Amino acid sequence: MTSDRTPASAQTAPDAPEGPRPGRLTVAASLAALEGLALAAAGVYLLVMGLAGKPDNAQQAETGGVTLIVLALLPLLAARGLLKRRSWSRGPAIITQIMALPVAWTLLQADSMLIPGGIALAVVAVTALVLLVNPTTTEALGIRGPGSDPK
Numbered sequence: 638m639t640s641d642r643t644p645a646s647a648q649t650a651p652d653a654p655e656g657p658r659p660g661r662l663t664v665a666a667s668l669a670a671l672e673g674l675a676l677a678a679a680g681v682y683l684l685v686m687g688l689a690g691k692p693d694n695a696q697q698a699e700t701g702g703v704t705l706i707v708l709a710l711l712p713l714l715a716a717r718g719l720l721k722r723r724s725w726s727r728g729p730a731i732i733t734q735i736m737a738l739p740v741a742w743t744l745l746q747a748d749s750m751l752i753p754g755g756i757a758l759a760v761v762a763v764t765a766l767v768l769l770v771n772p773t774t775t776e777a778l779g780i781r782g783p784g785s786d787p788k
Contacts, residue, residue, distance in 0.1 A: 658722060659777045665768035666719035668761050669730045672737060673713035680705030724778045731769050737762035 684702030692698040712733040718726025737758055744755025768774055775782070 656777075658720070659773050661768045661771050662719055662722070662774050662777050665730065665765050665774060666716045668765040668768070669712040669719065669733060670716035672733060672761065672765075673709045673711070673716060676705050676709035676712070680707075680709060719778075722778055724780050727769055727775075727778055727780065731766065734762045734766045734769070 680702045683698050686692055687695045687698030687702055711729050715726045715729035741755045741759035744751045
């Protein structure tokens with residue numbers, strides 16, 4: 638018996654244009670995933686320290702840890718969507734980068750070892766933003782600008 642259906646692995650996403658994924662899109666997805674993993678790692682650290690360590694306020698550490706783990710889902714889902722060339726994923730990825738900029742600024746204002754982390758976060762956020770608004774990335778995601786003729 639033959640089937641008219643194509644296997645799921647052979648189907649392409651309806652909003653993913655044909656052709657190879659641009660390197661800019663892959664790098665933007667990698668940066669978003671890196672931010673998501675960093676948030677998740679910080680969340681797990683806070684959660685473990687809240688449960689097993691001796692923080693000043695265990696409830697605050699646990700709540701902060703859970704919050705960071707949940708927040709890590711946004712850039713991780715956006716990174717996955719970018720790799721699969723889903724047009725919806727650019728919005729969450731851009732929001733993640735915009736939210737990272739004030740955090741980087743706050744880290745840069747510290748008089749401690751947090752300054753290099755602020756520099757790294759600022760570089761990652763600005764680089765990802767530039768890559769996400771690049772016309773090549775926009776085209777690869779199938780996003781048309783205002784006034785564009787539909788295909």
